[in-house]
Amino acid sequence: MPLELRGFTLADLPRGLEIEKLAYAPNPFTPVLFPGPFPEEAKKIRSEYFIKTLEEDKTARHVKVIDTEIEGDENEQMIAWAKVHVHKEPPKLTPRVFGPGSNVEACEKLWGDILAQRTRLVGENPHVCRNRSMTHPTQQGRGAGTMLIQWALGQAQELSLPAYLEASPDGHSLYLKNGFQDVDLLETDLRQWGAKDMHKTWNMMWYPKEV
Ligand SMILES: CC(C)(COP(=O)(O)OP(=O)(O)OC[C@H]1O[C@@H](n2cnc3c(N)ncnc32)[C@H](O)[C@@H]1OP(=O)(O)O)[C@@H](O)C(=O)NCCC(=O)NCCS
Numbered sequence: 119m120p121l122e123l124r125g126f127t128l129a130d131l132p133r134g135l136e137i138e139k140l141a142y143a144p145n146p147f148t149p150v151l152f153p154g155p156f157p158e159e160a161k162k163i164r165s166e167y168f169i170k171t172l173e174e175d176k177t178a179r180h181v182k183v184i185d186t187e188i189e190g191d192e193n194e195q196m197i198a199w200a201k202v203h204v205h206k207e208p209p210k211l212t213p214r215v216f217g218p219g220s221n222v223e224a225c226e227k228l229w230g231d232i233l234a235q236r237t238r239l240v241g242e243n244p245h246v247c248r249n250r251s252m253t254h255p256t257q258q259g260r261g262a263g264t265m266l267i268q269w270a271l272g273q274a275q276e277l278s279l280p281a282y283l284e285a286s287p288d289g290h291s292l293y294l295k296n297g298f299q300d301v302d303l304l305e306t307d308l309r310q311w312g313a314k315d316m317h318k319t320w321n322m323m324w325y326p327k328e329v
Contacts, residue, residue, distance in 0.1 A: 120187040121262055123269055126180035126199050130192075131168055134182070134199050135161075141252035145286070150313045151228065156219035163217035177203040181269050183253075183262040198262035200251035202270045204277065208242050224311040231306050232284060232319060239301060239321055240282045246274040248283035263289065267296045275326045285320040298322040 126134065142148050171178045179202050184195035203209065211233055216225040240247070251266045274281040284304075285293050294300075302321040307313075 119261075120185050121183055121197075121260065121265060122186060123265055124182055124184055124192060126182040126201075128169065128172055130182055130196060130199070131165060131172070133193050133196050135164060135168070137196070137199065137254050138250075138252055140255050144255065145288075146315070147308065147313060147317055150221065150308055150311050151225050152220050154219045160218045160220075163215075167215075171201070175203075177205055177209070178249075179204060179273065181266065183265050185257070197257040197260075198251070198253035198266060200266040200270065201249045202273060203247045203249055204273060204279070205247060206244050206277070206279070208244070209247070211237055211241060221311055224308050228306050228308065228317060231304060235302065235304050235319075235321055236282070236284070239323075240280075244279055246270060246277070246279050246281045248281060251289070263292055264296065267293060271296065271324060274324065278326050278329070280326065281324040283322050285322055287318060290320050290322075293320075293322050296324075298324045 172180065180199065182196045182199040184192055185197050186195060188195040188197075213233060214225070214229045216222045236247075248267065248270045251263060251270075253260075253262045253266075270283075271281055281298070283293060283298065285298075299322060300320050301323050304319040304321060305316040306319070308317050
């Protein structure tokens with residue numbers, strides 16, 4: 119199997135952000151939430167957020183999946199990546215900031231609802247939060263997403279902490295297969311901004327095995 123987990127460093131960020139853009143491009147809510155245009159300033163703001171997280175946020179852990187059969191260095195071999203936050207203490211949950219090219223009102227509605235739900239479900243409790251995971255669209259269905267979530271669950275099991283995530287329709291069945299349970303379904307109405315359907319986010323929990 120040519121897929122391997124490796125550490126994700128600052129050098130991986132440009133490729134990571136490219137994968138993020140491509141992975142979310144087919145999502146029907148992307149043009150509603152992020153209609154663009156995206157000046158260089160927008161890319162800078164996004165990149166600075168991840169640099170700050172990589173360098174300063176002690177709760178954040180990043181990982182990537184590489185395909186060792188792709189020609190090139192580890193950066194070029196990267197096909198997927200993920201970030202978790204390990205909250206041994208109750209987390210400080212802060213609202214996300216949206217840069218140029220975003221539909222700020224729609225984004226604040228969606229991520230405001232998501233944050234309120236997260237606060238209600240796990241805000242006060244130590245837990246591992248799978249914050250994001252994505253696979254390059256041409257590489258999906260090969261097991262990289264499974265490797266990422268298994269890695270996140272390994273962190274949670276090691277610390278005997280529950281894991282929490284918010285699943286998109288793309289990831290929902292994968293997380294059910296990996297032992298997460300639905301605890302709620304958040305439906306957000308973005309139709310006033312042109313969405314055709316309700317936006318769905320499954321709130322999911324996983325509990326460590328007792329050792
Ligand atoms: C969700 C996401 C990260 C999954 O990544 P992935 O690398 O395709 O994940 P996997 O390959 O491990 O699993 C995807 C499917 O392929 C199946 N699969 C895994 N390995 C496989 C293999 N070797 N052969 C065939 N199928 C396989 C899985 O069982 C899963 O099936 P399901 O969708 O019916 O549950 C990816 O679809 C993505 O980036 N989506 C866009 C971004 C997004 O929504 N991210 C947030 C997710 S909450």
